[in-house]
Amino acid sequence: MQERLEKVLGEYGRSPADLIPILQHVQDEFGYLPQETMDGIAAHAGVPKSKVYGVATFYTMFRFEPLGRNHVCVCRGTACHVRGADQILEHVQRHLGIEEGETTEDGEFSLETVACIGCCALAPVMTVNQEVHGRLKPKTATRTLKKYATADKEEGQ
Numbered sequence: 001m002q003e004r005l006e007k008v009l010g011e012y013g014r015s016p017a018d019l020i021p022i023l024q025h026v027q028d029e030f031g032y033l034p035q036e037t038m039d040g041i042a043a044h045a046g047v048p049k050s051k052v053y054g055v056a057t058f059y060t061m062f063r064f065e066p067l068g069r070n071h072v073c074v075c076r077g078t079a080c081h082v083r084g085a086d087q088i089l090e091h092v093q094r095h096l097g098i099e100e101g102e103t104t105e106d107g108e109f110s111l112e113t114v115a116c117i118g119c120c121a122l123a124p125v126m127t128v129n130q131e132v133h134g135r136l137k138p139k140t141a142t143r144t145l146k147k148y149a150t151a152d153k154e155e156g157q
């Protein structure tokens with residue numbers, strides 16, 4: 001991990017102004033921001049570690065856990081909100097047993113929300129691994145998630 005981190009850091013100047021691009025690049029490299037990279041990032045950018053955490057937690061695009069094998073995004077944009085996105089999200093959270101921004105313990109699902117997926121006519125919408133599922137009802141949302149879990153098991157056989 002250290003070697004990969006140093007390679008990323010080597011592409012940036014030693015300046016606090018580079019902190020966000022560094023965080024983005026580290027996340028692209030590892031799929032998330034591993035705790036083990038925080039010291040190195042802070043030292044390179046010349047800022048305290050608390051500042052690195054502060055910036056990384058301020059922006060929703062950054063995550064501290066790896067994504068699950070199935071990445072679920074529930075849309076909370078206006079069109080979806082009007083058509084019951086909150087209920088969909090609540091159902092999905094209950095079904096998976098995780099909150100927004102978390103990954104299930106078995107690493108199978110991670111859950112995020114987005115502002116708009118661009119398929120407002122299909123509201124309410126969620127994506128699983130970038131496949132769009134629209135006109136959802138709470139039950140169809142959980143049924144969809146079960147299909148992905150099943151598909152994974154079948155692939156593994």
Ligand code: FES
Binds near residue numbers: 080
């Ligand atoms: S608001 Fe949900 S897809 Fe646009």
